[in-house]
Amino acid sequence: AQRVTQPEKLLSVFKGAPVELKCNYSYSGSPELFWYVQYSRQRLQLLLRHISRESIKGFTADLNKGETSFHLKKPFAQEEDSAMYYCALSNAGNNRKLIWGLGTSLAVNP
Amino acid sequence: SQTIHQWPATLVQPVGSPLSLECTVEGTSNPNLYWYRQAAGRGLQLLFYSVGIGQISSEVPQNLSASRPQDRQFILSSKKLLLSDSGFYLCAWGGRGGQPQHFGDGTRLSIL
Numbered sequence A: 001a002q003r004v005t006q007p008e009k010l011l012s013v014f015k016g017a018p019v020e021l022k023c024n025y026s027y028s029g030s031p032e033l034f035w036y037v038q039y040s041r042q043r044l045q046l047l048l049r050h051i052s053r054e055s056i057k058g059f060t061a062d063l064n065k066g067e068t069s070f071h072l073k074k075p076f077a078q079e080e081d082s083a084m085y086y087c088a089l090s091n092a093g094n095n096r097k098l099i100w101g102l103g104t105s106l107a108v109n110p
Numbered sequence B: 001s002q003t004i005h006q007w008p009a010t011l012v013q014p015v016g017s018p019l020s021l022e023c024t025v026e027g028t029s030n031p032n033l034y035w036y037r038q039a040a041g042r043g044l045q046l047l048f049y050s051v052g053i054g055q056i057s058s059e060v061p062q063n064l065s066a067s068r069p070q071d072r073q074f075i076l077s078s079k080k081l082l083l084s085d086s087g088f089y090l091c092a093w094g095g096r097g098g099q100p101q102h103f104g105d106g107t108r109l110s111i112l
Helices: none
Strands: A003-005 A010-014 A019-021 A024-025 A029-036 A043-049 A072-073 A084-090 A095-101 A104-109 B004-009 B011-012 B019-026 B032-038 B044-050 B056-060 B065-070 B072-079 B087-094 B107-111
Touching: A003 A084, A003 A095, A003 B004, A010 A019, A095 B011, A095 B044, B004 B087, B011 B019, B019 B032, B019 B087, B019 B107, B032 B072, B044 B065, B044 B072, B072 B087
Parallel strands: A010 A104, B011 B107
Antiparallel strands: A003 A024, A019 A072, A029 A043, A029 A084, A084 A095, A084 A104, B004 B019, B019 B072, B032 B044, B032 B087, B044 B056, B065 B072, B087 B107
């Protein structure tokens, strides 16, 4: 079955600490993975996608096909990183149909 | 710049009543448009997507329908709402051939 699992509903870290938001997936085809973010009182938006191999707001995510994971990482968390983060996956070549995780709420404490 | 408008923000409707949720996009042409639903404790579920005027793809059998009468307008409808239609509905748009990138504020629909 195609599935995206974000094992942590809530993750709380202190400012300046490293943060890793976990995402595991189950997919039989060739997946593309994405991270979306929703800050307080703002709209859901695309944060980054694995094929771009980019760093956005200090966040990176590497697709590990062996472990079927796409964890989102940042070496030094900032208070403004507090938000809801969603991992999603699609079939390569058809990014219209996304399968979503339930999200992880990240709280960065001062 | 591109913007997306979705309304209303909240809606309370009786069972059996009709529904019309509207979504419009500005600042882009030929976008892919999407309707999602998020039920309590569940992830976002794709309901419909559209790659052009009059072109609608339905992802799950349901009591809802969608229409795209204009390039940047996407409407979610129902003739008779069910209790199970309660949820949070999100409209989104993305570039051609790509994933959804920008979402609306959502509509909280409660069916009584």
